[in-house]
């Protein structure tokens with residue numbers, strides 16, 4: 001359960017990734033994830049494209065729920081930006097289909113909620 005911390009104890013936005021390319025919240029510029037943690041850009045979010053990430057920072061998780069996605073029912077919890085409470089995507093707690101198990105413990109972040117910083121190595 002490495003991806004879930006007690007969100008009640010987290011209130012401070014972390015800003016210690018100056019030398020790394022990161023994804024930041026499009027609303028408040030809080031760092032959300034290191035670009036090194038990107039697994040795939042070929043995912044679908046709720047409203048558009050999504051990024052599958054190994055980890056995320058400055059997010060808190062909401063209530064878990066079973067959600068039917070393109071690849072079957074998954075147990076997920078929405079994640080929200082600590083800085084502005086914007087919904088950033090969701091966290092995969094459990095996948096029902098064996099072929100989707102690799103997503104467990106990963107984050108799906110909505111592409112349109114993110115901005116890139118220090119993006120010297122990106123192709124877009």
Ligand SMILES: [Zn+2]
Pocket residue numbers: 025026027028029030081082083084085086
């Ligand atoms: Zn934010």
